[in-house]
Amino acid sequence: MEDPSSWINLAEVQAVAHKKMTKPAYDYYASGAEDEIALREAQMAFKRIRFLPKMLQGLPEKCDTKVKVLGGRYTLSSPLIVPPMAMQKLAHPDGEIGACRAAKMHGVSYCLSTMATTKIEDVASAHSSTVVPPSEGESLSSLKMFQLYVYKDRRVSESLIRRAEAAGFQALVITVDLPPLGHREADIRNRFHLPAPLRLENFIGESTTTEIDKKGASSGLADHSQAHFDSTLDWSIVPWLRSVTTLPIVVKGILRADDALMARQHRVDAVWVSNHGGRQLDCTIAPIDALPEVVSALEGSGIDAWLDGGVRRGTDVVKALALGAKLVGVGRPVLWGLAAGGEKGVSRVLSMLKEELGTSLQLAGAPSVRDLSPDFLVMPGMTPFCRPSSQGGGGRRGIVGSRL
Ligand SMILES: Cc1cc2nc3c(=O)[nH]c(=O)nc-3n(C[C@H](O)[C@H](O)[C@H](O)COP(=O)(O)O)c2cc1C
Numbered sequence: 001m002e003d004p005s006s007w008i009n010l011a012e013v014q015a016v017a018h019k020k021m022t023k024p025a026y027d028y029y030a031s032g033a034e035d036e037i038a039l040r041e042a043q044m045a046f047k048r049i050r051f052l053p054k055m056l057q058g059l060p061e062k063c064d065t066k067v068k069v070l071g072g073r074y075t076l077s078s079p080l081i082v083p084p085m086a087m088q089k090l091a092h093p094d095g096e097i098g099a100c101r102a103a104k105m106h107g108v109s110y111c112l113s114t115m116a117t118t119k120i121e122d123v124a125s126a127h128s129s130t131v132v133p134p135s136e137g138e139s140l141s142s143l144k145m146f147q148l149y150v151y152k153d154r155r156v157s158e159s160l161i162r163r164a165e166a167a168g169f170q171a172l173v174i175t176v177d178l179p180p181l182g183h184r185e186a187d188i189r190n191r192f193h194l195p196a197p198l199r200l201e202n203f204i205g206e207s208t209t210t211e212i213d214k215k216g217a218s219s220g221l222a223d224h225s226q227a228h229f230d231s232t233l234d235w236s237i238v239p240w241l242r243s244v245t246t247l248p249i250v251v252k253g254i255l256r257a258d259d260a261l262m263a264r265q266h267r268v269d270a271v272w273v274s275n276h277g278g279r280q281l282d283c284t285i286a287p288i289d290a291l292p293e294v295v296s297a298l299e300g301s302g303i304d305a306w307l308d309g310g311v312r313r314g315t316d317v318v319k320a321l322a323l324g325a326k327l328v329g330v331g332r333p334v335l336w337g338l339a340a341g342g343e344k345g346v347s348r349v350l351s352m353l354k355e356e357l358g359t360s361l362q363l364a365g366a367p368s369v370r371d372l373s374p375d376f377l378v379m380p381g382m383t384p385f386c387r388p389s390s391q392g393g394g395g396r397r398g399i400v401g402s403r404l
């Protein structure tokens with residue numbers, strides 16, 4: 001199991017990572033808040049959705065996964081994104097650099113966390129200098145983005161944004177579902193802290209102390225976020241961000257249609273449907289269940305809906321795309337790949353997921369990700385019926401009781 005090429009699914013990678021990681025590091029990555037209902041539900045909700053595949057569609061040999069995002073500004077090779085995840089050197093010395101390089105090599109977008117163990121500028125230059133060979137004659141394209149936690153001291157946030165912009169990050173993702181930090185019992189029990197010599201590299205030389213570096217009485221994460229993150233944010237944060245940056249703004253952590261409407265009113269560039277991997281408020285709705293309402297709130301606005309949470313299979317990606325997500329994030333499996341095999345491990349995780357995505361598109365009968373729609377799915381509790389049209393071809397389908 002040492003050789004990443006021997007792994008055949010993402011669950012297997014987690015088992016390898018588990019054996020290699022220290023208990024506090026594994027628990028920090030794996031766990032959710034409180035009873036972990038939201039964590040489990042995010043995955044289970046995908047499994048309740050069924051496909052209604054189309055046959056004899058005259059598919060190309062390889063289905064097209066290109067997507068246009070951020071108001072059509074960018075065409076990307078893949079709808080996959082590595083969401084922001086803190087402290088990636090806890091998994092492996094390759095850390096954020098290994099993860100972002102592997103993502104770029106696969107045409108997968110990468111979002112760097114504020115709470116990284118590698119400096120913004122170092123990640124940017126590793127990403128820029130990664131040369132991606134053309135794949136089947138096409139050059140792969142993806143984005144690098146920066147995720148922001150807003151600090152009580154706005155000068156800290158402003159400096160992070162300016163550094164990310166200067167370093168060439170192409171979008172700013174602001175996370176709105178934290179603080180305060182969710183009640184993560186494993187981290188409290190383990191008195192989680194970042195072991196030396198690892199540090200939150202974006203804050204070296206600044207007045208922001210980290211708390212995360214020291215073993216305290218409780219979780220260092222909770223201490224840090226309570227001390228420094230602004231828990232009083234409201235929608236006026238969007239105009240403030242606009243006053244600081246010209247980057248597209250993505251709001252991450254939305255689960256409600258009325259919040260999506262507020263995001264629309266504030267002209268953000270994308271709404272990222274997420275429950276933070278079940279690490280914040282427990283018992284939230286699964287992101288995939290929240291997606292259809294958010295998509296309909298954004299309809300006609302040109303604002304993208306992105307999604308993460310519980311994505312573990314290519315079929316999960318297809319379901320999210322069919323329900324209207326433009327980008328789909330896969331979180332923990334990337335960390336498991338990193339822990340189990342460094343950059344090569346991440347690369348294997350992404351290649352398995354891309355392969356599953358390609359196969360699932362073919363089996364569902366969609367020539368491209370842009371051809372997907374709710375018509376390919378049967379939602380829980382709904383009875384599908386398919387009616388041939390009176391003209392022959394292209395039958396009509398409905399789902400009894402469906403809100404889609
Ligand atoms: C270890 C870990 C660290 C995370 N750190 C951040 C972070 O710094 N910023 C953020 O917005 N989300 C963070 N997240 C949440 C992810 O961006 C993402 O929403 C979540 O992991 C998706 O769920 P999944 O792991 O089931 O794919 C983190 C998640 C994990 C597992």
Ligand SMILES: CC(C)CC(=O)C(=O)O
Pocket residue numbers: 086115178181221225276279
């Ligand atoms: C340091 C934390 C605030 C990072 C985070 O978002 C998480 O652990 O989920």
